[in-house]
Amino acid sequence: MARQPTRTSVSRSPRKRKGQGGERREEILGAALRLIGERGVHGVSTRQIAEAVGISQPSLYAYFPSRDAIVEELHDRAFVLLVQALDRFVPTPGTPLEQAVEYLRVYVDFGLNNPDAYRVAFMIEGAGKPKPPTDESPPKPALQAFNSLRAAIWALHESGRVRDQDPEVISQSLWAGVHGLVSLLIARPQFPWAEREALIRTHLTMLAHGVLKDA
Amino acid sequence: MARQPTRTSVSRSPRKRKGQGGERREEILGAALRLIGERGVHGVSTRQIAEAVGISQPSLYAYFPSRDAIVEELHDRAFVLLVQALDRFVPTPGTPLEQAVEYLRVYVDFGLNNPDAYRVAFMIEGAGKPKPPTDESPPKPALQAFNSLRAAIWALHESGRVRDQDPEVISQSLWAGVHGLVSLLIARPQFPWAEREALIRTHLTMLAHGVLKDA
DNA sequence: AAAGCATCTTGACAGTGTTAGGTTGGATCG
């Protein structure tokens, strides 16, 4: 009697072959990042992700232990992308101020060009909290990203152009400075912002002026 | 037959008298703010709020149309508090740089002393999105807060001490500068921050140096 | 052809925000 199930609707993706489970994993991460970019981190459910991929929703748990684990993986990957972008930077000839602005600009552009990644990386509440036990061993991508920035500041500092302040403090301060602009531009698109290019340039110039000696 | 209900557990708060529904409203907001401060915006359910207040959970909907409305009310109130703090500022005698640092310090201190409020006000994803129709009429507390800051910058600007830049751009840039520090300090308490006082002072001095002429 | 196991499924659970409808009891009025 069991009537033929009407099926339809949820077009399933064909089952992956034996070794290719990793492909599914990537598909899941891709769909999750896209949906999160559209609807926000908390506006996406596991069922929506699963449907976008074309699998049943509990199948996600074959690849990730929890929903949060998906977000966390995106989080880490976003940091890796940021580090790559920062480390790719090579200064063009110019004054230290111009070079500093250029470098900070890489950070800003990364954030604005990858708002989904930046959101996931920096703008998720309590994303860095619940892990006091498993520290130390792996250099978390988050810290690694800051290390890139810090290294650049130290280099600048050793050129003697920086105001006499602890370089560590200056690094953190500059980070806060660029993060503030990026996060606000991303999070508050409705705010009556000034012309974006002028705002960015002014902001970075201000930060650089604040740090460098020859103002 | 109907056995005495075992009751227990959820100690209910006594019913409010006829006109005192507003009290309940305040109790709900207070409990919500406290719980959100402890567990984060998304870590608190309406049932938890209701239990903390001592009423049934659907009763919340007699006072607020939705869960988001509770958060939004807290959001607006946080802005009002911030505006009050900013407007209370009266500069002590000193150089323009010292005064600028002092003023920005009010913003930073407000954020760090009221992290719950600041979180709710500035660090909630998409809190300023879904309202293109009902604009214009009421001066939203959010914009009002920025107006306070802008007014202060304009005053500074007219004293002739500011680098030749559009004051509007400078206001937004300074806002981004302080917001970056406050939001990171609040959101990432685990990060190996430098000594907080030194960090704040350096950051604000940097921002002020970046904006003022006599560096 | 058989075995093994990665892949994926259905079914169920407690928890969530929200709505519908009914009860209670203090304030008000005749």
Added chain:
DNA sequence: CGATCCAACCTAACACTGTCAAGATGCTTT
């Protein structure tokens, strides 16, 4: 005083969420 009214509040139920348990499927290797 007693009747009425309605603000304040409740229970029951809905569709949705993340997660777990248990089993089916079918490619790959022996």
